[in-house]
Amino acid sequence: xxxxxxxxxxxxxxxxxxxxxxxxxxxxxxxxxxxxxxxxxxxxxxxxxxxxxxxxxxxxxxxxxxxxxxxxxxxxxxxxxxxxxxxxxxxxxxxxxxxxxxxxxxxxxxxxxxxxxxxxxxxxxxxxxxxxxxxxxxxxxxxxxxxxxxxxxxxxxxxxxxxxxxxxxxxxxxxxxxxxxxxxxxxxxxxxxxxxxxxxxxxxxxxxxxxxxxxxxxxxxxxxxxxxxxxxxxxxxxxxxxxxxxxxxxxxxxxxxxxxxxxxxxxxxxxxxxxxxxxxxxxxxxxxxxxxxxxxxxxxxxxxxxxxxxxxxxxxxxxxxxxxxxxxxxxxxxxxxxxxxxxxxxxxxxxxxxxxxxxxxxxxxxxxxxxxxxxxxxxxxxxxxxxxxxxxxxxxxxxxxxxxxxxxxxxxxxxxxxxxxxxxxxxxxxxxxxxxxxxxxxxxxxxxxxxxxx
Numbered sequence: 493x494x495x496x497x498x499x500x501x502x503x504x505x506x507x508x509x510x511x512x513x514x515x516x517x518x519x520x521x522x523x524x525x526x527x528x529x530x531x532x533x534x535x536x537x538x539x540x541x542x543x544x545x546x547x548x549x550x551x552x553x554x555x556x557x558x559x560x561x562x563x564x565x566x567x568x569x570x571x572x573x574x575x576x577x578x579x580x581x582x583x584x585x586x587x588x589x590x591x592x593x594x595x596x597x598x599x600x601x602x603x604x605x606x607x608x609x610x611x612x613x614x615x616x617x618x619x620x621x622x623x624x625x626x627x628x629x630x631x632x633x634x635x636x637x638x639x640x641x642x643x644x645x646x647x648x649x650x651x652x653x654x655x656x657x658x659x660x661x662x663x664x665x666x667x668x669x670x671x672x673x674x675x676x677x678x679x680x681x682x683x684x685x686x687x688x689x690x691x692x693x694x695x696x697x698x699x700x701x702x703x704x705x706x707x708x709x710x711x712x713x714x715x716x717x718x719x720x721x722x723x724x725x726x727x728x729x730x731x732x733x734x735x736x737x738x739x740x741x742x743x744x745x746x747x748x749x750x751x752x753x754x755x756x757x758x759x760x761x762x763x764x765x766x767x768x769x770x771x772x773x774x775x776x777x778x779x780x781x782x783x784x785x786x787x788x789x790x791x792x793x794x795x796x797x798x799x800x801x802x803x804x805x806x807x808x809x810x811x812x813x814x815x816x817x818x819x820x821x822x823x824x825x826x827x828x829x830x831x832x833x834x835x836x837x838x839x840x841x842x843x844x845x846x847x848x849x850x851x852x853x854x855x856x857x858x859x860x861x862x863x864x865x866x867x868x869x870x871x872x873x874x875x876x877x878x879x880x881x882x883x884x885x886x887x888x889x890x891x892x893x894x895x896x897x898x899x900x901x902x903x904x905x906x907x908x909x910x911x912x913x914x915x916x917x918x919x920x921x922x923x924x925x926x927x928x929x930x931x932x933x934x935x936x937x938x939x940x941x942x943x944x945x946x
Contacts, residue, residue, distance in 0.1 A: 527805065527807065527809050529804065529805055529806075529807065532804075532805055532809075533803060533804040533805070533891075533892030533893075534803060534891045534892040535548065535549050535552040535803050535891070536549075537549065537553075548811070552800065552803065555796060555799055555800040556800060558796070558825065558826075560796075560825060560826065560827050560828045560829055560832065561826060561827050561828075562576065562579055562580055562583060562827045562828045562832065563828060563829070563832050564576070564828075564831070564832040564835040564836070564855055564858075564859060566855065566858045566862075568862055569862075570862055570863070570864070573838075573859070573862045573863060576836070577836045580778065580827075580828060580832070580833065580836045581778055581779060581781070581836070583827050583828075584775060584778050584779060584827075584828075584833070585779055587737075587821055587822070587823050587824060587827070588734075588737040588740060588741070588775065588779070588821075589732050589733055589734075589737060590737065590741050591620055591733075591741070594620060594621060596618040596619065596620065596621070597618045599615050599616060599617045599618070599746075599749050600615065600616050601613055601614070601615050602614040602615065602616060602626070607630075609632060609633055609690070609691055610630050610631055610632045610633060610690045610691070611630070611631045611633070612628065612629075612630055612658065612660070613628070613629040613630075613631065614626060614627075614628055614629075615627055615628075615629060617742065617745060617746055617749070619741060619742045619745050620741070623742075625699075625700075625707065625742050625746075626654075626700075626706055626707075627654060627697060627698065627699045627700075627746055628654050628655070628657070628658045628660070628686065628697070628698040628699075629695065629696070629697050629698075629750075630658060630686050630687065630689075630690035630695065630696040630697075630698070631690075631695050631755060632690055632691075632693050632694070632695065634693055635693075635695050635755040635756070636755055637754040637755055640754070640755050640756055640757040641693055641694060641695050641755060641756065641757060641760075642693075642694055642695070642756075642757050642760030642761070642762065642785075642924040642926065643694060643695040643696070643697065643750050643751075643753075643756045643757070643760070643761050643762070644689050644694045644695070644696055644697070644761070644762040644763065644764050644785070644787075644920070645697045645699060645743060645746065645747060645750070645761075645762075645763045645764070645776075646685040646686040646689065646696055646697065646698050646699070646764050646765075646769075647699060647701075647743070647763070647764065647765040647766070647769030647770075647772050647773055648683065648685075648698075648699075648700070648701070648766060648767075648768075648769050649683060649766045649767030649768055649769060650701070650704075650718070650767055650768040651704065651716070651717050651718055652683055652704075652705075652717075652766070652769075653700055653704065653705030653706070653717055654686075654698035654699055654700050654705060654706070655698075655705065656680055656683060656684060657683070657684060657685050657686040657687070657696075657698035657699075658684070658686045658687055658696075658698045659684040659686070659687035663705070663706060664712050679909075679910030679911070681934055682910040682911055682913065682934050682937070683766060683910055683911045684911075685698075685764055685766065685911050685913065686698040688911075688913045688917055688932060688933070689764070689917060689920075691929070691933075692917050692921055692926065692929035692932070693921070693926045693927065693929070694762075694920075694924075694926075695750070695753070695755065695756050697746060697747075697750055699742075699743055699746065701721075701739060701768065701769075701772075702721070702724065702735060702738050702739050702742075703718065703719040703720075703721040703724045703735075704717055704718050704719070704721070705717050721735065721816065721818050722816045722817050722818065724818075725816065725817035725818045725820065726817055729817065729820070729822060734820060734821055734822060735817065735818035735819075735820070736771055736772060736775060736818070736819070736820075736821050737775075737821065739772045740772050740775045740776055740779070743772060743776055744776065744779065744780060747761065747763075747776070747780065747783075751782075758782075759784070760784060760785070760924045761782060761783055761784055761785070762783065762784065762785030762786065762787065762920060762924070763776050763777060763783055763785070763786060763787070764787035764789065764916065764920075765787070765788065765789060765790070766789040766790065766910070766911045767789070767790050767909065768818075768819075769789075770788050770789065770790045771819060773786065773787075773788065774788075774830065774833050774834065775821075775833075777837055777840070778833055778836055778837065781840075783840065784840055784841065784924075785840070785841050785842075785920050785923055785924065786837055786840060786841065786842045786843070787843055787845070787916045787919075787920060788834070788842065788843065788844045788845065789845045789846065789911050789912055789916065790845075790846055790909075791844075791846045791847050791848035791874075791902060791903070791904050792830060792831060792834060792844055792847075792848040792852050792853060792856070793830065793831070793848045793849050793852050793902050794829045794830065794831050794849075794852055795825075795829055795830055796825050796829050797829075797849075797888065797889060798898055798902075799814065800891060801889045801890065801891050801892075801893050801898055801901070802893055802894070802895055802898050803891055803892055803893070804892050804893055804894045804897070806894075812893075812894060812895045812898075830852075831852040831853075831855045831856060832855075834856050835855055835856050835858075835859035836859070837859075838856075838859040838860040838862070838863035838865055838868075838869070839860060839863035839864060839865030839868055840868070841868045841869075841920075841923045842856070842860075842868065842869045842870070843869075843870040843871075843872070843915065843916055843919050843920070844856070844869075844870070844871045844872065845872050845912040845915050845916060846872070846873070846874055846904070846909065846912070847871065847872065847873030847874055847877055847903050847904075848902055848903060848904070849885070849889065849901065849902050849903065850883060850885040850903070851885070851887045851888075853871050856869060856871070857869060857871070868923075870919055872912070872915055873903055874903065874904065874905040874908055875905075875908065875939045875940040875942070875943045876905045876908070876939070877903040877905070878943040883903045884900060884901045884902075884903060885903075886901070889901045889902070908937070908939055908940075910937075912940075913932045913934070914932045914934075914935055914936040914940070914944075917929055917932045918932065
């Protein structure tokens with residue numbers, strides 16, 4: 493007897509419905525289980541042997557018990573400090589895993605335009621095969637071969653562009669600052685570092701982050717300045733590189749070119765970074781000891797301690813996430829954290845404009861004392877934390893915090909996160925013996941004025 497099999501009917505489910513079902517299953521706690529947020533804020537083992545069943549718990553164990561091998565030691569002698577600096581520079585260079593140098597064409601100037609008080613130039617760099625990187629140069633009228641000026645590389649925040657740094661119109665409507673873009677655009681005018689420095693007499697170089705602005709792919713069609721840089725970062729990591737290392741590799745070559753310009757004083761070179769820009773700035777300054785001025789426009793904190801403390805879940809049982817992969821230098825925590833790297837910059841002049849946890853800043857202060865340059869580091873807090881009575885300076889910062897609570901403990905007021913030109917430019921002008929720039933425009937914001945008067 494022959495059997496006839498009828499095909500089963502398939503129930504068609506649209507992709508949006510399927511995605512919604514999957515997301516619901518992902519974020520909703522299992523039926524019958526109630527999440528106690530406070531109880532789960534600090535990750536505990538629950539076992540008598542202290543071992544963790546969950547991988548996240550084991551990761552927390554590693555964070556609690558890891559100590560970077562090249563962490564700064566406040567008890568260093570001056571000789572030990574110099575030896576440690578050399579070790580730090582060598583290890584960071586190794587972690588960058590730069591490609592081998594291959595002869596490339598010289599940078600080429602695309603155009604030149606006059607502006608009030610300076611000349612704006614656009615150049616192209618060819619850092620490695622297959623790559624071209626445009627950058628802007630603002631040359632003050634006072635900078636000549638007979639009277640060379642100090643130069644500064646300006647690196648923007650996450651969504652910023654070299655055009656905004658230079659106070660120039662965006663390359664296209666999609667790059668125009670508005671309410672749809674990153675919160676950093678709320679302070680677009682204040683973040684125009686390069687034009688502010690040029691007006692103070694610096695040759696200012698404005699650059700982009702990889703995958704951003706003119707270096708982006710299809711971002712202009714989405715009304716943003718940024719590509720999916722997480723994907724870019726992941727692919728770079730899989731190829732043995734990283735987003736930060738790519739950025740630094742390009743910018744080191746631009747700095748090398750800058751030093752060769754006849755109107756630039758090669759002995760007075762500085763870097764200025766805002767927000768995401770401080771990460772490339774940090775690697776640049778560690779790897780290039782000829783950089784003689786560092787403007788760190790962000791708060792400074794130990795990223796390992798931030799990861800260890802930020803564990804409080806939300807109502808859906810999701811703990812605070814890590815920053816996107818562009819912040820990652822694979823292997824970094826095995827050797828050092830950000831305060832260690834900043835400490836290694838002593839005795840070169842450094843300004844930190846947005847504070848951070850005081851114990852991280854004190855490490856930097858101690859490094860400058862060991863280097864005999866205590867007066868060459870200038871540290872400022874957000875205006876809201878100018879008064880020590882308003883700071884959360886406990887040590888250590890406790891575990892079990894949300895991302896927002898971490899910022900509170902770190903003395904950070906995110907709404908006032910912008911380039912503090914009114915602090916940085918007079919300070920660097922003094923370090924490089926330029927004339928007093930007078931009032932910097934834009935002037936100090938209203939929330940900062942009262943602290944400056946104290």
